[in-house]
Amino acid sequence: MVDCHEAPFPIAAYFDMNVWVEMAKGLKIGNPDWLAAADELKAAVRESRLVVPLSAAHYMELWHRRDQASREAVGALMRDIADYVSLSPIQRVRDLEVDALVDRHLGGRRRIEAPDLLARGVVHASDSPHGRLRFVSSIETADEPEGSAADAPVGVEDLRAQPPLWEWIHLVGTQELIAADGLDRTPEHRHGSRYVDQELDLRRRISADPSLRSRLLDYIITEEITDLTDAINRACRERETDPHILILGRGGTPADAIRKVVLEIPSVDVVVRLRWWKHKDLGLQ
Numbered sequence: 001m002v003d004c005h006e007a008p009f010p011i012a013a014y015f016d017m018n019v020w021v022e023m024a025k026g027l028k029i030g031n032p033d034w035l036a037a038a039d040e041l042k043a044a045v046r047e048s049r050l051v052v053p054l055s056a057a058h059y060m061e062l063w064h065r066r067d068q069a070s071r072e073a074v075g076a077l078m079r080d081i082a083d084y085v086s087l088s089p090i091q092r093v094r095d096l097e098v099d100a101l102v103d104r105h106l107g108g109r110r111r112i113e114a115p116d117l118l119a120r121g122v123v124h125a126s127d128s129p130h131g132r133l134r135f136v137s138s139i140e141t142a143d144e145p146e147g148s149a150a151d152a153p154v155g156v157e158d159l160r161a162q163p164p165l166w167e168w169i170h171l172v173g174t175q176e177l178i179a180a181d182g183l184d185r186t187p188e189h190r191h192g193s194r195y196v197d198q199e200l201d202l203r204r205r206i207s208a209d210p211s212l213r214s215r216l217l218d219y220i221i222t223e224e225i226t227d228l229t230d231a232i233n234r235a236c237r238e239r240e241t242d243p244h245i246l247i248l249g250r251g252g253t254p255a256d257a258i259r260k261v262v263l264e265i266p267s268v269d270v271v272v273r274l275r276w277w278k279h280k281d282l283g284l285q
Contacts (some may be wrong), residue, residue, distance in 0.1 A: 010044075012051045012118065014087070016196060017061045024074045035075075041081050052117055054078060055087045056125045057134045059171060068175045075172035084167050086125035088117050090267060095231050097265045104264075105246055121171040127176040130156065132171045139182070199275075213280070218255065220275050224268050225258055 026034025044050035058078065064072045088096070096112050103110035122131035130152055138147030160166050171176070177183065206212050212219065237245040250257040262269050 010048050013055055015052060020058070020074050020078055024077050024221075027077065028073065028201070038081070040078070041273050045081060051083050051118060053085045053087045053164070054082050054125060054171075056089045059122060059125060063173050063178060064169060066178070067173075071172045075168070077176070078171065079168070081133065084120050084122070084171075085118060086121060088119075088124065089127050092127040093117065093267050094228065094265070095235075097267055098228060098231045099235045101261070101264050102232070102239060103244065106239060107239060121263060122167060131166070199278075207282060210272065212238070216279055217272070217276050219273050220258075220261050220279070221258060224272055225262065227266050228265070228268065249283060 023034050023038060027038060041050070043054060045052060047057075062071055062075060062078075065074070093112075097114055100112055123129060126132050133154050133156075135150045136147045137150045138144070140146040155258040159169065206216065232243050232246065236246070246261060247257045248255055250260055262272055267285065
């Protein structure tokens, strides 16, 4: 069993869902290459040389498979190799990076450590006390927004008191749960579609206004910083400091200061650069 607080920390290897699915298929038919690979992975994890973490995306995508036997085959492989070690979701990573930025600006030495990013279980992967589940009074539709938060149903806490069962159900589900009325099994499709629409709208504006291409990087930086406003304000409020100092206290122009802030938030800087490269080439889909 991997202790995510041990040092030195082992190498982390992240597998996309298609790798887990192909490995499960290979093991089912006794493919010698996949059998050897699975044995090597299990040995490396057991000896704390490697972690193969899950993410919130794995939990969501596995429930897309409607067949219970298929979900269980892939889920059992994930359980046996990953041991439910999981990555923090991107929203949590951004919050941690913003918190560290504000702390450093005030003279502190806050650093993001491996245990901040890698821990065990669906609660960590989802950054939510109920794991992958969220309880609301009504599910969002094309015409109506999501309803207000609701109390967890009776029995959820009893389930959480049984860690192996709690983790397994969050990863694999049950046929009754996945088929139940009132369960939004693929909410990420709706949110993903919104994001695609936003990116396509930006692509159309670039095409309609060629001058936007010359200031595209700053435009994208502004969008990403705007999305971080709540996180920045919250981190500054907790330290009783003015968030404007993050920008105004850096010298130079406000635009230069904002660019420097983005460089100090790695996950945001990566997204900015990827979006910039994508939109610079209007032929890139």
